Amino acid sequence: MLIKQLSIFLENKSGRLNEVSQILGSNGINMSAFSVADTSEFGILRLIVSDPELACKVLRENQFSVSLTDVVCLNCPNEPGALAKTLEILSDNKVSIAYLYAYSMGDSANVVLKPDQMEQCIKVLQANKVDLVKASELYKI
Amino acid sequence: MIWNEKIECASREDMEAIQSERLCETVKRIYHNVPAYRKKMQEVGLTAYDIHGISDLHKLPFTIKTDLRDNYPYGLFTVPMSEIVRLHASSGTTGKPIVVGYTRKDIQMWAEVVSRSLTMAGVHRNDIVQIAYGYGLFTGGLGLHYGTENLGASVIPISGGNTHKQIQLMEDFGSSVLCCTPSYALNIAEVMREMKVDMKKLKLRVGVFGAEPWSEAMRKDIETKLGIKAIDIYGLSEIVGPGVSCECEHQCGMHINEDHFLPEIINPETLEPMAPGEIGELVFTTITKEGIPLIRYRTRDLTRLIYDKCACGRTLVRMEKCKGRSDDMLIIRGVNVFPSQVESVLLSISEVEPHYLIIVDREGTLDKMSLMVEVQEQFFSDEIKKLEDLRMKIARRLDSVLGISVNVKLVEPKTIERTAGKAKRVIDNRKI
Numbered sequence: 001m002l003i004k005q006l007s008i009f010l011e012n013k014s015g016r017l018n019e020v021s022q023i024l025g026s027n028g029i030n031m032s033a034f035s036v037a038d039t040s041e042f043g044i045l046r047l048i049v050s051d052p053e054l055a056c057k058v059l060r061e062n063q064f065s066v067s068l069t070d071v072v073c074l075n076c077p078n079e080p081g082a083l084a085k086t087l088e089i090l091s092d093n094k095v096s097i098a099y100l101y102a103y104s105m106g107d108s109a110n111v112v113l114k115p116d117q118m119e120q121c122i123k124v125l126q127a128n129k130v131d132l133v134k135a136s137e138l139y140k141i
Numbered sequence: 142m143i144w145n146e147k148i149e150c151a152s153r154e155d156m157e158a159i160q161s162e163r164l165c166e167t168v169k170r171i172y173h174n175v176p177a178y179r180k181k182m183q184e185v186g187l188t189a190y191d192i193h194g195i196s197d198l199h200k201l202p203f204t205i206k207t208d209l210r211d212n213y214p215y216g217l218f219t220v221p222m223s224e225i226v227r228l229h230a231s232s233g234t235t236g237k238p239i240v241v242g243y244t245r246k247d248i249q250m251w252a253e254v255v256s257r258s259l260t261m262a263g264v265h266r267n268d269i270v271q272i273a274y275g276y277g278l279f280t281g282g283l284g285l286h287y288g289t290e291n292l293g294a295s296v297i298p299i300s301g302g303n304t305h306k307q308i309q310l311m312e313d314f315g316s317s318v319l320c321c322t323p324s325y326a327l328n329i330a331e332v333m334r335e336m337k338v339d340m341k342k343l344k345l346r347v348g349v350f351g352a353e354p355w356s357e358a359m360r361k362d363i364e365t366k367l368g369i370k371a372i373d374i375y376g377l378s379e380i381v382g383p384g385v386s387c388e389c390e391h392q393c394g395m396h397i398n399e400d401h402f403l404p405e406i407i408n409p410e411t412l413e414p415m416a417p418g419e420i421g422e423l424v425f426t427t428i429t430k431e432g433i434p435l436i437r438y439r440t441r442d443l444t445r446l447i448y449d450k451c452a453c454g455r456t457l458v459r460m461e462k463c464k465g466r467s468d469d470m471l472i473i474r475g476v477n478v479f480p481s482q483v484e485s486v487l488l489s490i491s492e493v494e495p496h497y498l499i500i501v502d503r504e505g506t507l508d509k510m511s512l513m514v515e516v517q518e519q520f521f522s523d524e525i526k527k528l529e530d531l532r533m534k535i536a537r538r539l540d541s542v543l544g545i546s547v548n549v550k551l552v553e554p555k556t557i558e559r560t561a562g563k564a565k566r567v568i569d570n571r572k573i
């Protein structure tokens with residue numbers, strides 16, 4: 001159930017994002033999803049890729065600060081209110097979310113989220129029959 | 142209490158008589174036993190018999206750190222190695238370390254001045270003293286250790302690091318005195334807060350802190366956080382180590398053990414002696430040391446001397462808290478800032494490595510200090526909030542130590558240029 005997400009520290013200077021995608025591309029690593037969180041001073045690039053361990057290694061070789069973080073990914077119908085329902089389940093069970101990002105794929109949408117308590121989050125989602133995406137499936141997208 | 146009332150409360154005339162006699166003896170010893178000193182004296186036309194007392198002190202040539210390096214390791218020792226019972230060394234930022242040797246009598250003298258210092262700080266034989274200075278080549282740990290034993294208090298020789306254990310022993314053993322660097326004291330306070338230690342259960346009463354410059358703001362911070370009296374102790378390994386001078390409970394300057402270490406204040410540019418009370422570079426002549434006596438050793442520390450009698454009753458001359466150093470000081474909005482202070486702050490924050498760059502700019506009439514710190518793998522978090530918290534923590538700590546606000550910028554690893562030897566730590570863009 002656990003997905004390995006790459007988190008990369010970026011200073012806000014031009015060309016760095018581009019550099020990340022070039023390094024990954026030239027090593028045959030595909031990106032399935034990504035999001036950028038930024039402040040006026042710096043940003044954090046979060047990535048789901050086809051081979052997280054290799055991506056981590058090659059980025060470190062290129063002097064990036066990278067960490068691997070466990071996240072979960074759930075699949076919900078691409079319709080109004082679907083995400084809200086899932087988030088309500090979590091908040092009712094006292095699981096808070098550090099951050100999330102999502103992308104839709106036609107009928108359904110994938111939501112990547114980082115909860116404060118991972119075990120509790122997975123237990124709650126499974127008990128409520130929420131569709132969780134397996135790592136092996138997500139890395140292939 | 143006063144450890145050695147006869148000396149510490151001596152009249153100025155009596156003190157000067159002791160100093161004059163000891164200075165003449167020292168000069169004779171080094172002139173006859175150390176070729177490097179004899180040569181230096183002869184170059185300015187002096188022999189051992191031209192020095193008749195402290196009024197002739199200004200005639201003697203200065204000694205600087207380079208002299209110790211040039212004579213590495215034992216060139217300035219005044220006695221044969223068979224008389225040396227201990228060696229200490231300080232690692233310089235460049236090149237070879239500096240080696241100092243102590244005879245048995247030097248070790249006794251050192252214990253005496255540390256016992257005096259601890260007594261000034263209010264420590265007595267019933268105290269339990271936790272020594273969290275590093276033990277080893279560095280003089281901090283062993284210097285305090287011998288002085289504490291000589292005083293008759295109980296020593297916990299825990300050395301530096303392992304903060305959780307420090308706190309556990311403090312609770313279990315009932316430590317009443319903590320000796321370490323001021324930045325490590327802040328670090329301990331922080332970990333205590335994280336561990337939710339009940340401060341009321343601690344017996345901690347006094348802190349004896351030194352080995353790095355610290356501000357009055359930092360003193361207040363430590364005193365509030367640890368609920369103790371924070372006392373400044375001064376020393377440098379070239380002279381003896383900690384115990385050259387120390388504050389008394391009135392915290393109004395450090396009493397110099399001037400019957401062993403004769404102080405002067407000089408103008409660092411012209412090298413002329415300064416008028417009493419003026420700020421300049423502190424210079425010491427050791428007048429009892431046998432292993433490696435130093436004549437007019439330039440400390441690079443900037444301070445002033447106060448000859449008024451202290452409220453504690455001691456007449457030993459006081460030196461003010463060091464204003465910094467005559468070599469790498471920055472003045473930002475009237476505040477003296479030393480890269481070493483920034484470094485000690487970063488060292489006290491466990492998530493950061495001390496790779497940094499200070500940038501000073503002038504916007505209009507206002508000076509602004511920024512600090513670039515590299516984000517290393519081990520403290521990089523995928524959450525913005527945690528990185529922002531870290532940034533704020535560094536900024537707050539700097540504010541408390543330096544007394545000015547600093548814009549902290551987190552930058553990518555290896556962004557800050559590495560140079561061989563001494564790193565470039567400061568970019569001053571001001572056109573003054």
Ligand SMILES: [Zn+2]
Nearest residue numbers: 389451453455
């Ligand atoms: Zn006093």
